[in-house]
Amino acid sequence: MYPPGIGGKMPEKRKKGQHLTWENRQEIQLGLKNHLSFAAIADVIGCSPDTISKEIRKHRYFKERTKLAGNYNRVNDCKYKEKCKKRNLCNKKKGYHCRIQCKKCYKCMDLCDAYKPHSCPIEHKAPYVCNACEKSSTCRYGKYLYNANCAHHEYLETLKSSREGIDITKAELIELDELISPLIKMGQPIAHIYENHKEEIPCSMRTVYEYIDKCYLSARNIDMHRTVRYKKRTKQEKTPKVSSRKKLGHRHNDFLKYIEENPGTRIVQMDTVEGVKGGKLLQTFLWPENNLMLAFLIDSKEMSNTVRVIDYIEETIGIEEFKELFPIILTDNGSEFADPEKFEKGINGEKRTRLYYCEARHSEQKGELEKNHEYIRYVLPKKTSFDELTQEKVQLMVNHINSTSRPKFNGETPINKALKSFDKNAMEKLGLEIILPDEIHLKPDLLM
Template identity: 45%
Template sequence: MENKNDRYQKHLTLQDRYDIEEGLNHAYSLTRVAEMVSKDKTTISKEIRKRRVGDNLRLGNYNDCKNRYQCPIQHLCEECDRTKNCSACKKVDCRSICNEYHSEACRYTRRAPYVCNGCSMIYDCRRPHFYYRANVAHTTYVEQLKNSREGIALSRQQLYELDCLITPLIRQGQSIAHIYATHKAEIPCSMKTIYNYIDQGIFTARNIDLPKKVKYKARKKKRQEPEVDYAYRKGRTYQDFQTYISEHLDVNVVELDTVHGSNKKGNVILTMLFRNSNLMIIFLMKECTQECVKQVFNMMTQSLGIEEFQKCFPIILTDNGSEFKDPERLEKAETGEQRTKVFFCDPLASWQKGKLEKNHEYIRKVLPKGKSLEGYTQEEMTTLANHINSTARASLNGRTPYELAQILNSPKLLEMLQLQAVEPDKVVLKPQLLERKK
């Protein structure tokens, strides 16, 4: 009969972590969460504190120093002649230059539950946030477990003593199974590990000393998948993007992606979305290649001018599609001048550019999945973009992306791309929008 306490001795599974996240999202106590996953409360507490992730980038310009209301410090800047306190200065963020800066931590993250998952004040709170995410926690756990099991677990002295025991017996003709059965108490590892050590050349004995092993044919190895070269991501990862954004709080981010039709070879749509206004622009490309993407960038650079392009597209965030894996060709103009900076989302993490992914739903209303993109023109893609950008959004307080773009984005960009407003009652987001023009 299974002991009820056996399950308490096992490692947390991915399902256990999902249960923990679900419990935290409902603001359950750690005791109740521990009961849900049949673990001790201290295990849950350690798991949350060890694997929680921070979200400190949301603070923006908000001064979260715990001394901000009574701070008397003045003249942190060498040439500053102002009489007011540095905490009230709007020209320079005093947190970046003050040695007395201490972030005001929330009492709910200093003690149980240690995270903000189920906090009712999450949207009004400006303190640093911490979250428990099951997928992230389990990925970290698996990686740590894998690293802990690599290499040789025995010390040099233990290996020497084991070699002195095993090698003479092997050379007497004894099998590993016989040696292990008769000296099990003296051998600090499994029989499989002994075979591995001999195969790796760690012991004096070699494979040639094992009569049966040299008779066996070498097992066929599983086909190795080609290694992916991630050199293009160096200095351009999502973590690098977050660091850059935290240092340049006012910079506008443009999300970049492609939308395919039924045929992967042929016309493809290149989409860009400006985070500040939700304005989406659409380009039709003949192929989904690095060269075609570069041609779009070069066309806009020539039409806008290098300085205007730098203002419109300072930062670009995209995924790891093959068409974007030569970022230097996108970052530099034909003259060699830097025109933008490209960053990449983490693999299989398209939610990191979620605004653009969400906006693709509007494209799919007109061009459903499985529909070929052959036969369409750039003029029709511009028409599609105009209807999408003229759709009022609840997330924009009833405004349209085009209305915000007139305030937040370059008028020259709107004119160059022939973007214009569509009357509210004439907005069409059905396949008929483009079908009636064909």
């Protein structure tokens, strides 16, 4: 662990052979800054000191010393500088001997055959970098530094490049092509070819199919009997579900209990509306007290997109107004809302709201929002793609919906009802406007 006052954080125990993460590299950088030994840093991360040593030496970078203006400011960094007594290397004039020792002259490094640049001993001994060196500010030599962001970026690039291309030499590929391609073009199945030339083929049958599909061989998919008739298999991505551990304190029973203890607390319902599967979506919000709705266009059903919308609203109206309008958010168990902490924590780390989940298959628990989605379907019928929409068009549709009279409010519109209790400036910042009654248009051609 870190010594008292340094502020390290003990992460979960790492599995043996696991790659270092960005958080691990941040711990290494912090440890170097605070003069910790490799063993102390290794204890925090949960690995061996040798792993820390290799990580630093592999991902450190060299920063050349600052080039000061003018030749006279150049630093003589020759390793023999202290013992050198050479004079008159420049040979300015015949018979003239310069009284200044060459090691004090800026031309020495260019003229002397014995010049060898001095290297800092830290290059070859722990900690191998100058991150916490006390002489760093005055040292004029080049520096080796370790930066967690640069190290992790370099690691990701190495990881990516190591998985590119094919695991076979050019000569082996040519030999494989000369063996397989003519037989495929004769109509022979790959299984037949592989069975009769197993010792000559340096890869698996599945790899042969991949080489053909990626055009590494002269044979093509069209040369095989059934390949082009089959649809390409697609892996079904597993969408993250709301963890039961993370739902503790966020279930619908907890929501009812909180409302009972804090009567009159404003509630906001949140959901998403899908156009066509795999396309863009709408993230919607509704206040049941007045049926005022917001809608934002998002690229995909990923949690990063839905959190980004919440961050945008906070940034637009400010944290205090956000707390006033969004004290409680009630949503469903969709993967796009899987981590309540990401929604509850503000941009600056301050708690901005409370997130609760409806019970599974009980959409009626946020029935006002589900019912209000009917108005969206008037303008955007089911199976309509949202990919060509813009946020401006979505906002126009929302303003028409919010300006439509509701029988449940005795003919009053959601936006007029909201103006009685909501901050007008906040509503304007969110793009909410009143549409005149006779101009309300709830047909698909509204967005044409």
